[in-house]
Amino acid sequence: MAENVAIAFQWLVFLGVAFTSIIASILVITRKNPIHSALFLVLTFLCVAVIYLLLYSQFIAIIQVVVYAGAIVMLIIFVIMLLDLEEELRSGLKLLYSKVIGGVLMVLFLFGIIYSVVAKSPTGKLGSYTPDKLTANVKAVGEVLFTQYLFPFEIVSILLVAAIVGAVVLSKKRT
């Protein structure tokens, strides 16, 4: 009985968050003002973070909130405020034939993905990380990250340094 209540609650959270994220993502691409788009993007990211929690991935959920919703969208909002983007606000969104054709093709693509997902459930050799083991999620992720994936981790640090230097060089005023 108690288990049933837990699963019903899981369904409730999943459905609510899934619909919120879909609606927020549609609002991202339909708002004229880019600031509104960025704020709805934050909502989408927070909803996906809740879904990560449902999937026993606390580490990625926290990273999602801190890095995506916190840092990246903050950076986007700063750049929107730096630039003068009144042009699209004045002219409005135009609906062209090419956009309609692209949209319809992408909806067909969506049906293709849904069909391929539903037709065959994921199979493969099960690993050793059962949900009981993932209650200490950060510890498990850290152990794998710093042993098996140590080299890619170091490469990512070099990539981030290169990106920071590149951003500074690009945005520096030419003298």
Added chain:
Amino acid sequence: MTIPPVPPELYLVLSAVLFTVGVIGALTRRNAIVVFMCIEMMLNSVNLTFITLSRFLQSLDGVIFAFFVIAVAAAEAAVGLAIFVMIYRSKETINVDEVNILKW
């Protein structure tokens, strides 16, 4: 009567819907920053697929991969937005239809 838990297919369908919305936005919007946001949304939906499969196949490799995707997305955001600022400085617009300086 027992309620079945949320199946992995539903998570994958949600991720597919988010990805499709992102692609539609990237195809139809002409403001480079909104296109950029749509690309972030697509990266995010792919992360959701990785996490879902790693949860239901009881492996941690997908989680590690999602971590690297987030790191690369952060680097991409820094460089991409710097490029937008630079394009705006030289062309006074970031409409992707009007930015054609690489066309020959």
